[in-house]
Amino acid sequence: MRYFWSLFFIGVGLWGAQAVQVGEKYNDSGKCKACHSPIVKQWEDSWHAKSHYDNDEYFQKTIDYVARKNNRKSLNTIKIECAACHNPRISVTSTNAEYEALAALKADKDSAATKALQSDTISEGINCVVCHNIDQIHDSLPDSKRGIHRVSWMKSGVMSGPYADAKSPYHKVEPRDFMDTNPNQLCFVCHANDQSEEGHRFTNMQAEFKSGGKQCVDCHMGPRKQGVAATLRLANGQAHTRMVRSHGFVGAHSETMWQGALKVDARKGAQTLEVILSNPQPHALPSGFGSREILIEASYMSGAKVIKTEALSLTSKYLSKRDKPTIPHLADKTLSNISIPAQGSKTFSLPMAAGANSVNIVVSYRLVNDEVRGLLELKDPIWSKKMVIKKLSLKL
Ligand code: HEC
Ligand code: HEC
Ligand code: HEC
Ligand code: HEC
Ligand code: HEC
Structure with a gap:
C-alpha cells in the first residue's frame, strides 16, 4: 500500500502540481478579519x-x-x-511551447496563464489560505520540488491548524502536525533550497540547518503565549483562551531581529585586526536568499580622531555561464560564499593602521550587496540600509 502511494505521489510530481480553486469566501485575509483581526494585522x-x-x-x-x-x-x-513559492495559490502551475508562441506574438491576453497571474486570489502573496489550506506535505518527492509542487490542498473552506478541538461557524477545521509539533516541515516547503535558471543551487537552508532543539517558529513567530486564536465570543460571552504565536514572521527586513544575531569579538593580531563572528543560530548567516551581505567596518582612532577606515563585505558573488557577474537566479556558479555556518564561527583579518x-x-x-543592487537598479532605500548587529570598541 505504502509503495502504491509513493508511486502515486511521484506521479503527481512528474505531472505537475494540482491547483485547487480557493472559494470567494476565503481567498483574502479581509475575510478572516471579523474573528482573527490581531493575526491579520501581524x-x-x-x-x-x-x-x-x-x-x-x-x-x-x-x-x-x-x-x-x-x-x-x-x-x-x-x-x-516563481509563483511556486511566492504565490502558491496560482491556478496555472506551468506553461508549454504553445503558450510561449502565443506570448511571443502578444496574443496570450485571454490565456489561462495570463488570467491566473492577474487573479485577485494571488495578489496577497503568502496569505492565510497558503499555509492553512495545506492538507499534506509530500516529503517523499525529490528535494527540488518545492512550494506548490510539494503540497496537496484541502477543499476550500477547511483550515488546517494546531488545535484538535477548535470549532468555527465560518469554516471547517482540521488539525495537522505541521501546524503544531512539526512546524519546520511547513517552513521547509519553501525555505529549503532554490536554484537558478541554469540549475545552480544558490541557497540550501534545509541542508545547513542544525536545529539545536529550536523550531523556525520559536524565533520567527515567537514563543507560544496565552491569548486568543479567534476574537469571536462564545456562549459564556468570552473568547476561547489559547496558547498562540505571533504571525509577524520577523526576519531579515527587521532591524530588531538583527541586534545581537551574531556574537562579535575582536583582538589585535601581529599586523592585523582580527574580528571573530560566531553564529548561535541554527542556520548560516547570511542565509536564505543569495546576495545578502554582512559588513565589518573598522574606524581606527588616534585619540578622538579617525585616522583610517577599513571595511570587509561578507557576501556571495555569482557568475553567469559567460563568467560575468550576475544575480543568484541566473548564476551558473557561486564564486565565493563567506557566510558564518550554523553554530559555527569564522575569523576575519583587517589591515591595522599605524599610530x-x-x-x-x-x-x-544589508539585504542586497552593491553588485546586485547595481545590476537591478534597486531604488528603495531598504535594500542598502545598514542594520546594526553589534558595535564594539577595542584599545590597541
Ligand atoms: C465568524 C468568525 C470567523 C471567521 C470569519 C474566520 N474564522 Fe477562523 N476560527 C474561528 C473560530 C471561532 C475558531 C476556533 C478558535 C478556538 O477554538 O480557539 C477559528 C479557528 C481557526 C483556525 C485554527 C484551527 C485549528 O484547528 O487549530 C484557523 C487556522 C483559522 N481559524 C483560519 C481562518 C482563516 C484563514 C479565515 C479567513 C479565510 C478565518 N479563519 C475566518 C472563527 C472564524
Ligand atoms: C507561513 C505560514 C502561515 C501563514 C501565511 C499564516 N499562518 Fe496562521 N499559523 C501558522 C502556524 C505555523 C501556526 C501554528 C502556530 C503555533 O505553534 O501555535 C498558525 C496558527 C494559526 C492560528 C491558531 C492560533 C495560533 O497562534 O496557534 C490561527 C487562528 C491562524 N494561524 C490564522 C491565520 C490567519 C487568519 C492568517 C492570515 C492573516 C494566517 N494564519 C497566516 C502558519 C501560518
Ligand atoms: C509557500 C512558501 C512559504 C512557506 C510555506 C513559508 N514561507 Fe517564509 N517566505 C517565503 C517567501 C517567498 C518569502 C520572501 C517574501 C519576500 O521577501 O517577498 C518568505 C520570507 C520569510 C521570512 C523573511 C522575512 C524577512 O523580513 O526577511 C521569514 C523569517 C520567514 N519567511 C519565515 C517562515 C516560517 C517560520 C515559515 C514556517 C512557519 C515559513 N516562512 C513558511 C515563502 C514561504
Ligand atoms: C534560534 C532562533 C532561530 C531559529 C530556530 C531559526 N532562525 Fe531564522 N533567523 C534567526 C536570526 C536571529 C536571523 C537573523 C536576523 C533576521 O534575519 O531575522 C534569522 C534569519 C532568517 C531568515 C532571513 C535570512 C536572510 O538573510 O535572508 C530567514 C528566511 C529565516 N531566518 C528562516 C528560518 C527558517 C525557515 C527556520 C527553520 C528552518 C529558521 N529561520 C530558524 C533566528 C532563528
Ligand atoms: C523554492 C521556493 C522558491 C522559488 C521557486 C522562488 N523563490 Fe524567491 N524566495 C523564496 C524564499 C523562501 C525567500 C525568502 C528567503 C530569505 O528571505 O532569505 C525568497 C526570496 C526571494 C527574493 C528576496 C526578496 C526580498 O524581499 O529580499 C527575491 C528577489 C526572490 N526570492 C526572487 C525569486 C525569483 C525571481 C524567482 C523565480 C525565478 C523565485 N524567487 C522563485 C523561495 C522561492
Missing part, C-alpha cells in the same frame, strides 16, 4: 504579505531581469515558475 506587516510581484521591488526587478536575459521564456512563464590607539568596529547587515 501578518500584514510581514514579508509573506509582500511576496507578490507588485509588492516587492527586489522580487519584481529580479523577474524582469531574468526575463530580459532569457529569450526562451516569456515574462509570464518566469512569473509562474592608532583604539578601534571602533561596527558589524551590520
